[in-house]
Amino acid sequence: MPDWLEIVMRSLFFLIVLFLITKILGKKQLSQLSFFEYVTGITIGNVGAELATKVEGNIIHGVLSILVFALAPFLAGSISLKSKTFRDLVEGKASVFIKDGKVMEDNLKKEKYTIDELLALLRKKDVFDVSEVEFALLEANGDFSVMLKKQNQPLTPKDLNIPVAAVKEPQTIVMDGLILDEPLSTIGLNRHWLHTELDKLGVILENVFLAQANSNGELTVDLFDDKLKVPSPQEKPLMLATLKKCQADLELFALGTDSKEAKEMYSKNSEKLQKAIDKVAFILKN
Known part of the structure; x- marks a missing residue:
């Protein structure tokens, strides 16, 4: 076998080996590396590259070397779960840089x-005055x-004692013009509802690049054609406006009747509806 072909075959082989080992080690190898994992990751890559390009190298010995370095993080992780001292040594500890507005120069x-x-x-954290920091x-x-x-x-609704409606994760229900039934059913909706909402917007399914729906039944749509604009959901504002109109109509009915009994009924129901509006207004406005 020519040397160049052997190198290609070795490269493909070790690429697969390294990929499988990385998958086994988990996502932490890609996102949150400790010093130990950083060193072992570099070493594994170097061993694989060396053996992939060095024709006279022993493949079995190379795989064995990689497995040794791959096993090390597993052992270190197992010991770390049982020993905080070892965990601090291997993974390190957080260093306090600012405490009560005072910079810790030694750290x-x-x-x-x-x-x-x-x-x-x-x-980068949008803080420009060290004295504003309690802890960093x-x-x-x-x-x-x-x-x-x-x-x-920053002030939050909780600081101001303002009730806020719970927010649930919107579900992607159309992708590349195809309906995704599972997320659609997750929020208690169906295809008939989707087609009805798309008809209201004057949009056909084949033109929808992405569509998402929230737990309130509001649909947002992004079309393949970026030049076309789709109106924002108006269900909640319309509902609030309808409730306010009903409450105003009840007041008008109370003023327009000469019947004492009817006037009392209209006024009483107008007050009840106003109380209901006050309770749900913050939900329908957001």
Whole structure:
């Protein structure tokens, strides 16, 4: 066999071996690498590349070497689950950079960060004043976490005692012009509802690139033709407007009748409807 063909075959073989090992090791190898996993990952890649291009190398020995380095993270992970000391040694610990608005200079030096780099990390978190920070730390995986002081944190509906409707994940129900029945049924809808909503928008299914629906039964559509615009969902605003009109009509009926009994009935139901509107208005406005 020619040398170049053998190298091609070796490359394909080790590519498959490395791929299978990476799949077995899991997604953490791709996202959150500890120092130990980083070193073993580089080593495995180097061993595979060396054996793939070196014709005289022993394939069996190469596979054995890769398996040894692949086994190491498994053993380290098992020990880490049982020993915090070992886990801190292998995976590292978070380093506090700011505490109560005060920069921890010693920790910065330990992690080899300059004050300019710290300020850059803060700016990425939309923080420009160190004194506004209650707590900031560098995670073991290299991520930077910041908690602002209470008075500097954005207001939430909870802070203002404003009730907010629960939000559920929208479901993708059409993709590339094809209906996805499983997510459609997940939110309690069906194909008949979908076709009805598309008819309201004046859109045919074949023209829909992407369609999503939320738990409130609102449909958003993106078409293949980007020049065409589809109106935004109006179900909730229309419902709120209808309720307000009904309440106003009841008040008018109460004013327009001479019957004391009818006037009392209209007024009473108008008040009930107004209370119901007050309870659901925040849902229908959002």
